[in-house]
Amino acid sequence: MHVKSQRVFTRLTQLKELILESDLFIAEYNLDNIQFVQHAEDLLIxxxxxxxxxxGEKKFRKIHKIIEKSFKVDLRQFEYYLPLLIVNIIGEAILTKDYHLPLDIFLWNFAKESEKELDGVETYASQQQIMQAIKMKDQLKMVKDISKRPYIYRKNILKMAKWYEEESINLLYKNGKKSLGKYKHILLKKRNFIMADRFEELTLNQKSFMAVGAGHLAGQHGILKLLKDKGWKLKAI
Known part of the structure; x- marks a missing residue:
């Protein structure tokens, strides 16, 4: 999970050891671009x-009041951001911020400090294309739905964090697939094929460590199954 909560950092010591044993660290995309990404115009409406x-201002004020009361998030600070990003910001606000960086960026920086080669299974440009494929009306609906049932959204995020701690990747996959609705093909399935192909390409001649969102692992079109179909032998550590 791309969050700062202690709940996703429970295997940190083991992860550091595995990174040190590897030659290459792979994230979803090159995370050295993160500072640029946070201010990029293509993240704005x-x-x-x-x-x-x-x-509309009246409806915005109503939603703003509910979101601020429920999640301590001031929508005025983010009202120019794409609604999809606002949904992520609200999700992060539900969990504690025990670390100053999300897990994937934290591990990226550790690999960088350890002088490992760095790469990504996707590009920032490809992720932007995916976000642009989600219609604005559907992004707005996501924010509106949270304001209508904030307790349901909170419950779902906490449930996902619990599943992550328990390493229940099948439950994370099923929940993600359900929540993505009609966009599950472009946000999950299509990206999984790209990630699996790119991972195989990058790791042919070196030991590698890959950190991507946990929802990409399981399922008939998950990264683990796709790698098995390519002839890889997989073993949980």
Missing amino acids: PDGKSLSDLI
Whole structure:
């Protein structure tokens, strides 16, 4: 999970040891670009619009009040961001912030400090194309749905964190697939094929460590199954 909570850092010591044994560290994309990404124009609603412009000031004030009360997130700070990013920001706010960085960036920095080769199974550009494929009305619906049932969204995030701690990758996959609805093909299945192909390409001649979102692992089109289909022998550590 791309969060800062202690709940996803439970295997940190073991992960560091495995990274030190590896030649290459692979993330979803090159995380050295993270500072650029956080301020990139393509993370903003097009044409300089804001969330209140899209849904109306009255409705925005109502949603803002609910989100702030439920999650301590001030939507005014993020109203120019794509609604999809706002959903992620709200999700992160539910969990504790025990570390100053999300797990994947934390491990990336450790690998970098350990002078490991670094790469990504996707590119930032490809992730942007995926976000742009999600219609604005559907992104707005995600934010509206959270404001209608904030307790349900909180419960779901906490449930996912629990499954992560328990290493229940099948439950994480099923939950992710269900929540993505009609976008599960482009957000999950299509990306899994890209990740598996790229991982095989990068790791042919070196020992590698790959850190991607846990929802990509399980399922008939999950990375683990795709690698098995390619002839890889997989073993849980």
